Amino acid sequence: MKPTIPQKKPLLSATRIAEIRGRMDLRQKEWRKESYSFFCKGPPALANHDCREIESPSEKSTGSITGPEPKIEPSEPLWATFATANPVTTNGKKYPGIRACVAFHKVPCSFKMQTEGRGCLHCALSTVDRDVSFVDPKDQITAVAKAIENITAQLGRTPPILEVLPDGSFLNPEEVPPATREGIFRMVAANDDVVQISIESRPEHISAEKIIPLFHLLRPDQYIEIYVGLESIDPFVLHHVIEKGFTVAQFEQKIAEIAGTLPDEYKRRLVISVYHFFNPPYLTEKESIEAAIAMGRAVREYTRATNIHFSVKYEPAVISRGTFQWYLFERGEYTPPNYFSVAELIPIAYFEGFSDQIKFGQRDDIDDFQTVASIPSLENPQMLSAFDFMVYNAVQRFNADQDIWTFFADMQIAMECAPEFPAWEEAIYGSPGKSALSRMLAEYQGRGSTGDEYQGRIEFQKKVGRVLDRVEYGNPEIYRRLREQGREGAKAIPEILRSVFLDAGIRVLQTKKMTFFDTGKIHGAPALPDTHPDFSGATGEAVYQAEIIIGNEAGLPQSVWIKVPIHQI
Numbered sequence: 001m002k003p004t005i006p007q008k009k010p011l012l013s014a015t016r017i018a019e020i021r022g023r024m025d026l027r028q029k030e031w032r033k034e035s036y037s038f039f040c041k042g043p044p045a046l047a048n049h050d051c052r053e054i055e056s057p058s059e060k061s062t063g064s065i066t067g068p069e070p071k072i073e074p075s076e077p078l079w080a081t082f083a084t085a086n087p088v089t090t091n092g093k094k095y096p097g098i099r100a101c102v103a104f105h106k107v108p109c110s111f112k113m114q115t116e117g118r119g120c121l122h123c124a125l126s127t128v129d130r131d132v133s134f135v136d137p138k139d140q141i142t143a144v145a146k147a148i149e150n151i152t153a154q155l156g157r158t159p160p161i162l163e164v165l166p167d168g169s170f171l172n173p174e175e176v177p178p179a180t181r182e183g184i185f186r187m188v189a190a191n192d193d194v195v196q197i198s199i200e201s202r203p204e205h206i207s208a209e210k211i212i213p214l215f216h217l218l219r220p221d222q223y224i225e226i227y228v229g230l231e232s233i234d235p236f237v238l239h240h241v242i243e244k245g246f247t248v249a250q251f252e253q254k255i256a257e258i259a260g261t262l263p264d265e266y267k268r269r270l271v272i273s274v275y276h277f278f279n280p281p282y283l284t285e286k287e288s289i290e291a292a293i294a295m296g297r298a299v300r301e302y303t304r305a306t307n308i309h310f311s312v313k314y315e316p317a318v319i320s321r322g323t324f325q326w327y328l329f330e331r332g333e334y335t336p337p338n339y340f341s342v343a344e345l346i347p348i349a350y351f352e353g354f355s356d357q358i359k360f361g362q363r364d365d366i367d368d369f370q371t372v373a374s375i376p377s378l379e380n381p382q383m384l385s386a387f388d389f390m391v392y393n394a395v396q397r398f399n400a401d402q403d404i405w406t407f408f409a410d411m412q413i414a415m416e417c418a419p420e421f422p423a424w425e426e427a428i429y430g431s432p433g434k435s436a437l438s439r440m441l442a443e444y445q446g447r448g449s450t451g452d453e454y455q456g457r458i459e460f461q462k463k464v465g466r467v468l469d470r471v472e473y474g475n476p477e478i479y480r481r482l483r484e485q486g487r488e489g490a491k492a493i494p495e496i497l498r499s500v501f502l503d504a505g506i507r508v509l510q511t512k513k514m515t516f517f518d519t520g521k522i523h524g525a526p527a528l529p530d531t532h533p534d535f536s537g538a539t540g541e542a543v544y545q546a547e548i549i550i551g552n553e554a555g556l557p558q559s560v561w562i563k564v565p566i567h568q569i
Contacts, residue, residue, distance in 0.1 A: 011234040011291050020282045024241065031327040032118070074139035078103040078128065078166065080147035081510070082154070082549075082557055083362050084399040085161050086311065088196050090221045095160035095195055097400030098556065100151045102164050104143040105135050107175055109168030111202060111245050120229070121243050122277055124320035124369075125167035140176075141183035148191070154509050155557070158193035165227070170199035171210050185217040198273075200227035203246060203254040208261040215266050223269045227313065230274035233298045234291060241280045252302075259306035271309045273359075274299060279317045279337035279373070281325050286428050288337060292345050293352065300354045315361040316342050316373035329371065332522050336373040339391050340424040340437070343411065346395070347440035350404045359399045362559060363392070364547065370517050374561070375420050380569055382519055382541035387414035387421075389468060389560050390461050393552075400556060408444035409454035410461065415441055460553040464560060467504050471497060471562055479568045486534030490516070490544055493564060497548050507551035518542035528567055535566055542566045 012020070085099035108130055112119030119125075144164060152158045164184055168175045188197045197218070206226060214224060228251065232238045235248055255272065262270070276295045279288040292314055299310040317336045319329045328334035342360065349355040363372040374392075375385040394410035415421050415437060422432035429435055471478070478496055481489030494511045501508050520539025527537050535542065543563040552558040 010236065011287070011294055012236055017236050020236075021240070024282055027328065027333075028121075028324065031324055034327075072105055072128070072132070074105050074135045075142040075146070076105075077143045077147040077150075078105050080151060081362075081512075082151050082159055083559065084396045084556065085159075085163075086359050086399060086402065088160055088223060090195050090223065096556070097161075098155070098159040099161040099163050099198070100148060100159040102144050102147040102151075102162065103166040104140040104164075104180075105129050105132060106140065106166045106168065107132050107134070110172055110174055111168075115243075115245070118243070120231070120245070121241070121324040122231075122280065122317065122320075124323050124326075127322070129167070137177045137179040137183060140180045141187065144184055145187060158191065160194060161196045161198060161225075162188060162191075162194050163198040163225075165198070165200050169201040169205045171201040171205040171226075181214070182217060185214055188222065189218050195221060196223040196225055196271075198225035198227060198271075200229070203228055203251050206254060206258065208258055211258070211262065211270065212266060215269065223271060225271040225273055227273050227275060230295070231277040232280070232291060233295045237280060237283070237291065241282060242277060255302060255306060255308070259308055262308075264307070267306075267308050271311060272302075273311045273313050275361075276312050276314050277317065278314050278342065281328055281334050285337055285341050289341055289344055289348070289428070293348050296345075296349050296354045296358055297352065299357050303357070309357075311357045311359060313359050313361055314342065314345060316363070318363065318369040318373065319371040320369045330522060336371055338420075338424050338427075339373050339375045339388065339395070340421060340435075341428065342373060343391050343395050344428075344435055344437055346398055346404070346407055347436035350440065351436065355404060356402055360395050362396070363561065364512070370515055370545075371519070372561070375418070375424075378419050378423060382543055383472065383563050383565065383569070384561065385418055385420045386465065386469070387418035389464060390414040392561065393461065393464075393558055396559060397552075397556070404440070405444060405447070406454065406457065408441055409457055411437070412441065412444070413458065413461070456553050463504060463506065464550070464558075467500055467506065468560070468562060471500055472564060473569060475500070476568075478564055482535075482566050483532055486532035487516075488534075489532075490514070493544060494546060494548075497546060497562065501548065501550055508548060509551055509557055510549040512547040512549070514544050514546040516542070516544050531566065538566060540565075540567065 080100070080102050082098060082100050085097045087097040088095045106129060109119060109125065112123075112125075148158065148162065164170065166176065170176050170181065185197065188194050206228070211224065211226075218224070229244065230238070230248070230251055231242050231244055233248060238244050238248060259267070274295065276292055278292055279285060283291065292312075295312050299312045302308075302310040316339070317325060319326050319336060325334050345358065346355060349358050363369075363374075375388040377383045377385045390410065391414050394407055394414075397410060398407045421437075425432045425435050425438065432438070475496065478493060481492055483489075494514060498508045498511055518538050518541055520541030525539035525541055528535065528540055528542070531538060543565050546562045546564070548560050548562065549557050550560060
């Protein structure tokens with residue numbers, strides 16, 4: 001007998017839907033007519049804020065300073081990184097929440113191909129492999145093996161969770177050959193350090209008939225997690241704003257079918273995680289918070305109805321080239337969410353009883369991104385708040401321990417000291433003190449002494465803050481190089497960042513690519529005088545954005561984002 005999924009009410013009223021459609025339909029028609037096509041050989045035309053005139057011919061038009069477009073090597077990973085994740089408990093042992101995230105080269109997402117290159121409106125994935133028609137399964141398996149080896153070398157250990165997330169559907173044989181699936185799962189079964197493998201797929205490619213053989217390849221102590229891009233529990237948002245290509249009802253029918261046919265022994269070892277796109281175009285930030293919580297309530301009900309563990313992975317919106325939100329952003333009609341809105345989801349989920357079923361994606365969990373969800377500085381909006389890294393770390397670290405009190409140990413300084421926090425509350429709730437964050441902070445403070453464990457976390461973040469101040473506002477070497485050498489001088493920034501962290505006794509695990517962009521071009525900010533010729537025409541809002549992954553006081557990876565202006569502020 002198939003389980004019954006409770007019905008849900010629409011999140012948006014008919015009046016609100018009509019208002020959104022009136023604004024959205026025209027822009028979507030313009031975007032489809034004018035914007036970059038997935039099938040074009042080159043990247044999309046640069047928006048005004050990307051300063052095309054300062055790029056050298058050898059650089060990617062994204063503003064990356066990592067050199068020319070790399071040649072595709074089928075046996076090399078498409079990308080590989082590591083981050084926090086929900087912890088896994090198996091055979092009575094709790095494994096730390098660390099995930100290795102890996103992708104291999106493959107043919108593009110079938111849904112993107114079926115929709116003439118559009119795919120989901122918020123998605124910029126598959127562009128690197130858009131011309132790929134075949135990759136040998138042996139190369140794909142080798143790429144995953146190399147990625148695991150490299151990540152293990154960087155971390156000093158193999159993460160217990162392996163996410164194999166090539167763009168598209170892992171369970172679609174037209175995208176990922178059965179030989180590739182089998183080879184990767186056999187590799188995981190042979191690795192004693194890995195206790196969970198995570199894959200992703202559209203719902204039409206998921207079935208008990210495909211899942212059961214994968215369990216047969218694994219050890220009895222290993223779990224399978226399947227990500228599905230549900231994105232929104234609201235039918236209008238899913239179908240019209242995101243254009244996902246399936247309905248909420250179809251997704252719920254699919255999970256009911258799986259629950260009705262999958263043996264209990266495999267249900268206990270299966271996790272289904274739904275992606276939720278946080279802050280889609282045309283929803284207000286408060287509506288986005290409400291929509292995200294509705295998704296959390298839904299996964300709680302899915303778990304109760306199916307006896308399969310469900311979770312939601314919140315993916316805050318980013319600006320990725322070629323997407324609909326990118327088109328709106330460059331016209332000044334859209335901006336990614338404030339990261340305090342992302343953090344707000346944690347205490348609300350705690351109060352509602354599903355905080356153990358939520359997690360959060362990284363800022364760069366999408367291809368070809370530029371502007372990400374963050375906390376802009378009130379004084380210099382093109383820069384990050386001095387407390388942005390604390391809030392981002394608190395959210396990402398909540399993934400790993402799901403402890404509400406350590407989350408507030410990480411959040412307390414930012415909430416008490418950042419001028420951006422009361423400004424955010426004013427914007428969302430009408431006045432300071434009305435957020436779930438404020439309510440929960442009061443409970444946290446009422447607990448009294450934080451203890452040595454919490455204090456160690458707090459002191460480490462203070463140290464990181466001092467390093468960031470040195471980099472972003474007090475490092476004359478960076479500004480000298482930019483002034484004298486232009487873009488050539490910018491190539492030294494990653495190594496300068498690394499050395500500053502190392503000088504502070506902070507271990508650097510990985511430095512990622514750096515991008516340049518200039519949001520001042522959107523609203524006609526004046527050009528900077530007396531800059532290097534490479535930066536001719538750049539405004540005072542031009543910055544280099546970089547990500548560096550450090551090891552925190554507990555040895556977990558911590559992602560730190562930095563913006564370096566091209567002139568000293």
